Each structure stands twice: as C-alpha cells, then as structure tokens.
Amino acid sequence: MTAPAIRLSGVCKNYGTHRAIDGVDLVVQPGEVACLIGPSGSGKSTLLRCMAFLEEHDDGLIEIAGDPLGFAPGENGRIRLPDREIARVRRSIGMVFQQFNLWPHRTALGNVSEALRFVLRLLRPAAERRAMAYLDRVGLADRAGHYPSQLSGGQQQRVAIARALALEPRIMLFDEPTSSLDPELTGEVLGVMRGLAADGMTMVIVTHEIGFAAHVAQHVVFLEQGRIALEGSASAVFRRPWNPRLARFLETYLDRGASMLIAPEQSDGA
Amino acid sequence: MAGFGRRGFVALAGSAALGGPAALSAGAARAAEDVLARVKAAGVLRVGTETQFAPFDFLDNGKAAGLNYDLFAELGRDMGLRIEFVALPWESVLPGLDSGKFDMVSGPATITKARMERYRFTPPIAEATCALLKKAGDTTLNRPEDMAGKAIGSGKATSQLEQLKKFSATLSPPATVREYVDFSQAYADLAAGRIVGVANSLPNIAYVAAQRPETFALMATPFGEKSYFGYIGRKDAEYAGLMDAVDGAVLKMRSDGRLTALQQKWFKTTFETPERVASPAV
Amino acid sequence: MTWAVLSLLLAGAGVTAAISVVSVIGGLLLGIAICGASLARSRALRGCAAVYVSFFRGVPLLVQLLLLYHALPRLGLDLPGIAAAVLGLTLCTAAYQAETLRGGFVNVPAGLIEAGRIVGMTARQIMLRVRAPIALRLTLPAVVNEAILILKASSLVSVVGVADLTRTAQNIASSNYRPIETFAAAGALYLLLNIVVGGAGAGLGRMVGRGR
Amino acid sequence: MNLELIRASIPEIIDGLGFTLLMWLPGSALALALGLLVAILRHYGGPALDRGLQALLGVLRGTPFLVQIFLLYYGGPFIGWDFDAPTAGLLGLSVYGAAYFAEIIRGGLAAVPRGHVEAAACVGMTRAQTLRRVLLPEMALLILPSTINMLIVLMKETAVLSIITVPELTAVITGIGSLHFAYAEAAFMLAVCYWGLTEATGLLGRGLERRLQRFRLA
Numbered sequence: 001m002t003a004p005a006i007r008l009s010g011v012c013k014n015y016g017t018h019r020a021i022d023g024v025d026l027v028v029q030p031g032e033v034a035c036l037i038g039p040s041g042s043g044k045s046t047l048l049r050c051m052a053f054l055e056e057h058d059d060g061l062i063e064i065a066g067d068p069l070g071f072a073p074g075e076n077g078r079i080r081l082p083d084r085e086i087a088r089v090r091r092s093i094g095m096v097f098q099q100f101n102l103w104p105h106r107t108a109l110g111n112v113s114e115a116l117r118f119v120l121r122l123l124r125p126a127a128e129r130r131a132m133a134y135l136d137r138v139g140l141a142d143r144a145g146h147y148p149s150q151l152s153g154g155q156q157q158r159v160a161i162a163r164a165l166a167l168e169p170r171i172m173l174f175d176e177p178t179s180s181l182d183p184e185l186t187g188e189v190l191g192v193m194r195g196l197a198a199d200g201m202t203m204v205i206v207t208h209e210i211g212f213a214a215h216v217a218q219h220v221v222f223l224e225q226g227r228i229a230l231e232g233s234a235s236a237v238f239r240r241p242w243n244p245r246l247a248r249f250l251e252t253y254l255d256r257g258a259s260m261l262i263a264p265e266q267s268d269g270a
Numbered sequence: 271m272a273g274f275g276r277r278g279f280v281a282l283a284g285s286a287a288l289g290g291p292a293a294l295s296a297g298a299a300r301a302a303e304d305v306l307a308r309v310k311a312a313g314v315l316r317v318g319t320e321t322q323f324a325p326f327d328f329l330d331n332g333k334a335a336g337l338n339y340d341l342f343a344e345l346g347r348d349m350g351l352r353i354e355f356v357a358l359p360w361e362s363v364l365p366g367l368d369s370g371k372f373d374m375v376s377g378p379a380t381i382t383k384a385r386m387e388r389y390r391f392t393p394p395i396a397e398a399t400c401a402l403l404k405k406a407g408d409t410t411l412n413r414p415e416d417m418a419g420k421a422i423g424s425g426k427a428t429s430q431l432e433q434l435k436k437f438s439a440t441l442s443p444p445a446t447v448r449e450y451v452d453f454s455q456a457y458a459d460l461a462a463g464r465i466v467g468v469a470n471s472l473p474n475i476a477y478v479a480a481q482r483p484e485t486f487a488l489m490a491t492p493f494g495e496k497s498y499f500g501y502i503g504r505k506d507a508e509y510a511g512l513m514d515a516v517d518g519a520v521l522k523m524r525s526d527g528r529l530t531a532l533q534q535k536w537f538k539t540t541f542e543t544p545e546r547v548a549s550p551a552v
Numbered sequence: 553m554t555w556a557v558l559s560l561l562l563a564g565a566g567v568t569a570a571i572s573v574v575s576v577i578g579g580l581l582l583g584i585a586i587c588g589a590s591l592a593r594s595r596a597l598r599g600c601a602a603v604y605v606s607f608f609r610g611v612p613l614l615v616q617l618l619l620l621y622h623a624l625p626r627l628g629l630d631l632p633g634i635a636a637a638v639l640g641l642t643l644c645t646a647a648y649q650a651e652t653l654r655g656g657f658v659n660v661p662a663g664l665i666e667a668g669r670i671v672g673m674t675a676r677q678i679m680l681r682v683r684a685p686i687a688l689r690l691t692l693p694a695v696v697n698e699a700i701l702i703l704k705a706s707s708l709v710s711v712v713g714v715a716d717l718t719r720t721a722q723n724i725a726s727s728n729y730r731p732i733e734t735f736a737a738a739g740a741l742y743l744l745l746n747i748v749v750g751g752a753g754a755g756l757g758r759m760v761g762r763g764r
Numbered sequence: 765m766n767l768e769l770i771r772a773s774i775p776e777i778i779d780g781l782g783f784t785l786l787m788w789l790p791g792s793a794l795a796l797a798l799g800l801l802v803a804i805l806r807h808y809g810g811p812a813l814d815r816g817l818q819a820l821l822g823v824l825r826g827t828p829f830l831v832q833i834f835l836l837y838y839g840g841p842f843i844g845w846d847f848d849a850p851t852a853g854l855l856g857l858s859v860y861g862a863a864y865f866a867e868i869i870r871g872g873l874a875a876v877p878r879g880h881v882e883a884a885a886c887v888g889m890t891r892a893q894t895l896r897r898v899l900l901p902e903m904a905l906l907i908l909p910s911t912i913n914m915l916i917v918l919m920k921e922t923a924v925l926s927i928i929t930v931p932e933l934t935a936v937i938t939g940i941g942s943l944h945f946a947y948a949e950a951a952f953m954l955a956v957c958y959w960g961l962t963e964a965t966g967l968l969g970r971g972l973e974r975r976l977q978r979f980r981l982a
Binding site: 052 | 889
C-alpha cells in the first residue's frame with residue numbers, strides 16, 4: 001500500500017492570538033483532485049500554504065508521500081527539519097498562486113526555465129527545451145519571448161502553471177487560480193487544470209468555482225473557522241448539503257446560477 | 271566650511287550679471303553719485319569683512335576682534351563716521367564689493383600688480399612677506415633653503431603660494447607644493463603630518479604659532495619678495511573721493527604712531543611700511 | 553571644547569534650524585504650486601514647471617545663493633544675506649518637493665479619483681478632498697527626507713554671510729586653530745538636529761497614518 | 765561676460781571634469797556595492813546587527829558630507845588613517861553614498877511582492893538563489909528612479925572634495941574665477957557644467973527607465 005500523497009494530522013496555525021487553522025486532519029490520495037471550499041476567512045488558503053510550507057504550521061504534522069514536511073515527530077513534540085530536507089520534500093510540490101507571481105524581469109520562457117537551470121542545474125538548451133514543452137502544453141509556445149507585462153491574466157496564469165509543472169511535481173497546489181481573472185479568461189486556465197486532472201495529477205485546489213469543483217473534484221473539503229466542517233465526494237457534498245452552513249454557503253453560488261453546473265449525472269459517487 | 275579661499279582672492283562667482291563688475295555696478299541709478307558724499311550724508315561707512323583672518327579679523331568668543339576692528343574704529347573717529355561691518359566669508363567679499371553690498375573692504379590683502387589693475391589699495395598697514403610655519407620641535411627646517419625636497423602647503427591662488435613656487439624653483443630638488451582652498455586646512459594637514467610646512471604671510475603665521483605653541487612653531491626667516499598688506503576699494507571714479515579720504519586717514523595713523531601701536535598690540539612686533547606701494551615687487 | 557565655544561555653536565545651530573524650518577515650509581508651499589503647474593492641462597505651464605525643476609535641481613545651490621545675493625542688486629533688488637539664504641533654500645527645495653509631490657499625485661490610484669467623480673465631486677473637490685490628502689500621505693516620508701537634506705544643505709548659506717552652524721564653526725576654527733574638534737562638535741549638532749527632524753517626521757507619519 | 769577667458773579655460777575645466785568623474789563614478793559604484801551589502805545584512809542579519817547598522821547609517825545621513833570628509837582626511841592621520849586626498853575622497857563619497865543607497869535598496873527589497881519570493885521557494889530555489897535571481901533584479905527595477913536621483917546628489921557632493929585638495933571641477937573653476945576676478949564667468953561655468961552633467965544623467969536614467977518598461981510589474 002502506497003502512502004497517501006498528502007497527510008495532515010492535527011495541523012494548527014496561529015496568527016498572533018488568532019487561530020487560523022485549528023487541528024485539521026486530512027488525507028489526499030495519489031491521483032486525487034481535492035477542492036478546498038469555504039467562506040472567506042475560513043482558512044482554506046492558509047491550509048494550502050501550509051501544505052507548501054510557505055506558512056510554518058504551529059502544531060501537528062504534514063507528510064508528503066510519506067515524508068515529513070518541515071517538522072518530524074520527535075521524543076518531546078516535533079523537530080524542525082533542516083532547510084535542505086525541507087527543500088527536498090518540497091520539490092515534489094508545485095504551486096500556483098492567485099496573483100500568478102511571475103517574475104516581471106523574465107520572459108515566459110525565462111520564468112519556466114529559471115528553476116530548471118538553477119535548481120535542477122540543467123544546461124540552458126536542455127532547460128529551455130523542457131520549458132518550451134510545458135509552455136506548449138498550456139498552449140503558449142508562441143508567447144515564449146513575451147514578458148509578463150505583455151501577457152493577459154489568463155496567459156500569465158498558464159505560464160505560472162507551466163513553471164510549476166516543468167519541475168515535474170507529484171502534487172500541484174492551486175490557490176484560487178482564477179480569482180484574479182476576468183470571467184472570460186477563467187475558462188482557459190480551468191481547461192488546463194481539467195487536462196491535468198485527466199492525466200492523473202494529484203491536485204489540491206482552493207477555489208470559488210463551485211461548478212468546476214463539482215465536475216472535476218473527487219474530494220471536496222468544506223472549511224469553516226479553521227476546521228473541516230464537512231468533507232466527502234463531490235456528489236455527497238454538493239447534492240446533499242445536509243449541513244445547514246454548507247447549504248447557506250452554496251446558496252450564494254446557486255443564486256448565481258451555479259445549480260446548472262452541479263448536474264446529478266456528474267457525480268460518480270466516489 | 272566650504273572655505274573656497276582666503277586672502278588669495280579665491281572668490282567665487284557672484285557678480286554674475288553681464289559684463290565686468292565695475293562696468294555695471296550697484297544699480298545704474300547710483301553710478302553717478304559720489305560715494306564719499308553719500309557716506310557723509312548717511313554718517314555710516316559700510317565695510318566688508320570676513321571674521322576668519324586672525325589676527326587681523328576674527329571672532330574672539332563670538333566678539334569681533336583684531337587689528338582691522340581697532341584700525342577702522344580709529345578711522346571712523348577721524349572721519350566722523352560710524353563703521354558698519356558686513357561679515358561674509360572671504361570668497362563672497364570681493365563680489366560683495368562689486369555688487370555694492372558695502373563701500374570698501376576692511377580685510378587686508380597682499381598688494382600685487384595683478385590686483386592693482388583691478389582694485390585700488392590703501393597705503394600698506396603691515397608686511398605680507400612670506401614666512402614658514404612648521405611643527406613644534408622640528409629641527410630640520412631652519413632656513414628657507416631647508417624646504418628643498420619637502421612637502422610644503424599654501425593657500426590656493428594666494429600671493430604667498432606664488433612666492434613659494436618661485437622660491438622653490440630655485441632649490442634643488444624643489445619643494446613639493448600642495449595647494450589648499452583654505453589655510454585652516456593647510457594648518458590641519460601640517461598637524462596631521464602630511465606636509466612639513468605652511469607658507470603664509472608673516473603676521474598670520476606668527477599669530478598661529480603663538481596660539482598653539484605646543485603644535486606649531488615659526489621659522490623666523492622670511493623668504494621671497496618683500497610685500498605688504500593693504501585694504502581694498504574700488505577704482506571707479508565715484509569712489510575716488512572716498513578712497514582718497516581713507517588713504518589720508520591711514521597715512522595720518524601711520525605718521526602719528528597709532529598704526530605702529532596697533533601692530534605691536536596684535537602682532538607683538540612692528541613693521542616698517544612705505545607710504546605707498548606704487549609698483550609692487552610681486 | 554569650552555562652554556563659551558559650545559554656546560556659540562548652539563546659537564549657530566539655532567540659526568540653522570530656523571532658516572531650514574522656514575525654507576522647508578516655504579518650499580513645500582511653493583512646491584505644491586509648481587507640482588500643480590506640472591500637472592496642469594496647459595502645455596506652457598507644464599513647460600515652465602519642467603524648466604524650473606531642471607534648473608533648481610541641476611545648478612549647484614552655491615551658485616544659486618551667489619546669484620541671489622550678488623546679482624540681484626544689479627536688477628535693483630538688494631537682499632540682505634539672511635533673506636537671500638532663505639529664498640535660495642526655498643527655491644531649491646521647492647524643485648525637489650514638487651517632483652516628490654508629483655510622484656505622489658501620479659500614483660494615486662485612478663479608481664479613487666473615479667470614485668470621487670461618481671459621487672458628484674467637482675474637479676476641485678476631488679483635488680482637495682481625494683488626491684491631495686492621499687498624495688501627501690504617500691509622499692510624507694520623502695518630504696521628511698528632504699527636510700533632513702535641506703538642513704544639511706543649509707551649511708552653504710555661510711557663503712552669503714549668515715552666521716549658521718557651519719559659519720560659526722569656521723569662525724571658531726579659524727581663531728582657535730582646532731578645526732577637527734570644532735567641526736566634530738558641529739557635526740554632532742547637525743546630527744542632533746536631524747534626529748529631532750526625523751523624530752518629528754515619524755510622529756507626523758503616525759498622525760497622518762491614522763485611518764489608513 | 766569674458767568669453768575669451770571661458771574659451772581659454774576649457775582645457776583646465778576638462779581636467780577638473782575628469783577628476784569629478786573619477787571621484788563620482790567609481791565612488792557611486794562603490795557606494796552602491798557597499799549599500800547593497802549593508803541592506804542585505806540588515807535584511808538577513810539578526811536584530812542586533814540591524815540596530816547597529818541603523819545607528820551607523822543615522823550618523824552618516826545626519827551629518828553633512830563636508831564634516832565627514834574633513835574629519836576623515838584631516839582627523840584620520842591622528843588615528844592612523846593616512847589616506848591621500850583622492851583616496852580619502854573616494855572612500856568618503858562611497859561611505860556617505862552607501863548610507864543612502866542602503867536605505868533605498870532596503871525599501872526596494874521590501875517592495876518586491878512577497879508572492880514572487882514564495883514562487884521562488886515553491887520551485888525549490890535556495891535563499892541565495894532567490895536573492896540573486898528574483899529579489900535583486902526586481903529590486904533593481906524598482907529603485908531605478910531613486911538611484912538616478914542619488915547619483916545626481918553624489919555628483920554635486922563631489923564639489924565638497926575641493927576642501928581636501930582634490931582638483932575637481934568646482935576647485936578648478938573657482939580657482940580660475942578668483943585668479944582673474946571673473947566671478948560672473950565662474951558662476952556661469954559652474955552652472956553650465958553641473959547643469960549639463962545632471963541633465964545628461966537624468967536623460968540617461970529616463971531612457972533606461974523607458975527601455976525597462978516591459979519588465980514592470982504586470
């Protein structure tokens with residue numbers, strides 16, 4: 001039996017006296033697409049950032065494919081792992097941000113090939129070949145020489161996805177990848193993500209795209225006040241929102257016409 | 271502290287209107303008016319001074335002091351005028367004279383040929399011949415000839431610098447001459463040991479040595495051409511009356527012994543000065 | 553360093569502080585006017601503002617002071633040294649402050665201005681009630697920095713005979729022949745003045761920063 | 765205005781200009797490097813180092829350059845620092861400029877969006893790589909305008925070096941002016957030379973900014 005792609009046990013994160021994540025246990029299996037949903041301030045982005053070790057969790061443990069991330073269990077509580085070990089484990093994680101975070105002084109190709117050259121130590125031609133392949137995969141091979149300021153938001157986000165994919169991670173984390181985009185540009189980004197899901201990539205996605213979540217996710221996690229209020233298969237969560245708070249949360253989306261997207265035949269009952 | 275100069279007419283800019291300063295002086299309206307008449311009518315003679323040229327002119331604990339103050343006080347008494355001092359850094363004094371900020375300069379400068387072409391000098395009030403300041407306890411500098419091959423400083427564009435250069439050229443090997451924008455810096459460098467001597471006029475140097483005997487000493491033998499200090503005024507026709515009157519007052523002090531007394535008070539020595547320097551040696 | 557010398561230096565520091573404060577305030581007001589001109593619709597006004605800024609930033613302050621003191625009398629305007637000093641510093645700092653303010657105004661988010669328009673404000677109201685307060689808040693640190701620079705640049709006014717801290721130190725050094733000690737003391741006083749200015753700036757920043 | 769004198773002074777002025785450039789350009793480069801070092805030390809060093817450097821910068825930024833250079837050159841020999849005038853000038857200008865550049869660079873580093881640093885962490889860059897490949901280049905773009913400004917300030921500060929006998933532009937021109945009693949000409953030459961230098965620097969800076977437009981934050 002292989003280890004789960006991600007395992008969180010008792011993870012807590014505090015900001016001063018505010019407890020942003022309050023003892024979360026979560027398992028994501030390899031090849032699974034998990035969506036984190038919840039009202040704003042419920043801690044879903046913080047939880048995702050903990051999975052990338054961008055935030056150091058204050059308590060609990062996180063394992064990536066069986067390897068402890070950041071902290072390992074010790075005799076008296078936990079031990080912080082050396083930076084080198086953190087970097088090694090983090091290498092199996094790719095992350096895509098709401099604000100794209102492309103480096104403005106590098107072209108699309110430069111953004112994708114930068115880490116290949118300087119982290120994986122590939123020679124420039126090899127790095128650029130591989131970068132081009134991933135740019136092609138997100139449909140942007142013809143924009144390789146453009147700077148971020150010369151690309152649309154949707155294109156920038158696809159470059160950001162290519163940048164993360166090029167390192168060939170086992171897990172991709174998406175932090176509201178379409179929230180900064182105009183509606184007509186979300187489609188191209190969601191399309192790329194759908195393709196990744198179809199290829200069997202393990203993905204954890206923080207999103208407000210309830211329709212997308214309903215179509216693509218096998219695993220939906222509803223967070224509230226830093227705790228998991230409800231989780232299960234997409235159909236279980238969306239079609240039978242027995243939890244009154246989830247129901248109220250979803251209503252705001254249903255009001256916006258999302259009910260059409262949560263079609264019963266899409267549920268696989270996983 | 272941006273002392274751009276001293277005594278050497280290292281004056282900066284200033285009279286930046288068109289033409290030479292004398293040509294377009296202090297407002298065309300005032301040009302024709304005789305300055306002596308104006309000064310007499312107002313009862314006030316305005317003089318430019320710099321307050322940084324001991325022992326002629328300096329601030330002693332915040333109060334103006336020096337030979338210039340005493341001499342102009344006597345001069346004012348003789349001429350029946352109140353003296354009003356306008357204190358400026360030296361680099362601004364001559365432009366101030368040109369732009370009419372005051373009627374004449376109460377700070378002395380070495381009387382030279384070049385300067386006489388441009389300005390009118392009063393009769394000499396002291397000797398300005400070059401002397402050398404050395405470090406206290408320096409036994410290697412005893413005669414001017416000992417400067418050969420050593421580093422000697424002086425003020426940029428001063429008459430004393432010219433004298434130093436000329437004298438140094440007669441030595442073998444010649445001295446290494448360093449130029450400072452301000453003599454205070456030359457003294458500071460002497461104290462710091464970068465140079466072994468500073469060439470300046472005898473009265474100034476003697477005063478420095480007397481003020482800080484633990485640091486500095488005077489090499490008594492002067493060198494170069496004999497030269498004199500005089501006060502500066504303008505050559506323009508409307509200033510002639512004023513300058514003639516001032517000359518008369520200075521000569522009177524010279525003849526009745528008051529000038530010698532002032533020299534004794536401030537220099538602790540006296541100088542034989544001629545009545546007039548018609549063609550300076552420098 | 554005797555008490556007598558120190559009290560002279562302190563008096564000089566007082567003069568330095570006074571002319572700097574007057575110049576910074578005057579320069580800010582003039583700078584606002586020049587900034588206004590540089591943002592105006594009229595090409596001529598914008599051109600004048602650009603030349604003003606270029607001249608007063610490009611020509612050394614020393615030359616500006618000498619022009620004011622020695623050249624203006626030829627045009628019939630005989631300024632006393634202290635007036636020339638304050639005027640020179642004011643004109644010079646106004647050029648820098650105008651540029652800083654312009655940067656602040658340009659960086660006010662367009663959306664905030666449009667919001668003002670939507671609620672029916674006139675152009676004047678938008679300028680006074682929206683753009684100016686936000687721009688001032690954005691530029692306050694730079695203005696405080698400029699005040700410190702002016703405080704130091706004011707050492708050049710000794711050239712027009714103002715007995716500021718620098719000239720006082722020169723006067724003292726040229727009669728006691730101890731320039732190093734004297735200038736070190738003067739430097740310490742400049743530092744003290746700047747700490748006061750910096751502290752006042754930080755306090756002002758906290759005041760303005762409220763309601764951010 | 766004595767144009768003949770101005771024409772005759774040109775070779776001398778060019779020599780002075782050479783000294784000004786010799787102090788200004790290497791001095792600015794050293795100041796930038798030193799400022800960068802200090803900014804990085806403050807960014808990554810502990811709070812004690814940060815406080816110490818901050819105090820030092822406060823002293824350097826709070827006192828006139830004139831006082832600093834005077835104390836360095838004329839006071840230095842008493843504690844064993846006996847530099848010749850150009851060395852002292854270069855050193856003084858570098859340290860003075862570094863105090864300002866350190867602050868400019870610190871501001872620039874703080875203004876680089878956090879997300880860009882996080883993205884670098886996510887693709888596995890080390891701290892040093894993140895600094896070298898993301899933080900520094902982006903910071904350089906952000907601070908370009910204030911850097912140009914500071915270069916102009918430093919250029920004008922080189923005039924102060926005349927007091928330690930460096931024969932730079934101001935020393936040469938004021939010398940010519942006083943030698944020939946040509947104050948108006950001296951003021952004119954000073955204004956033209958420095959104005960020309962600042963405008964040329966500003967022009968270069970604006971050109972560079974335009975060329976770097978495409979790198980701006982999207």
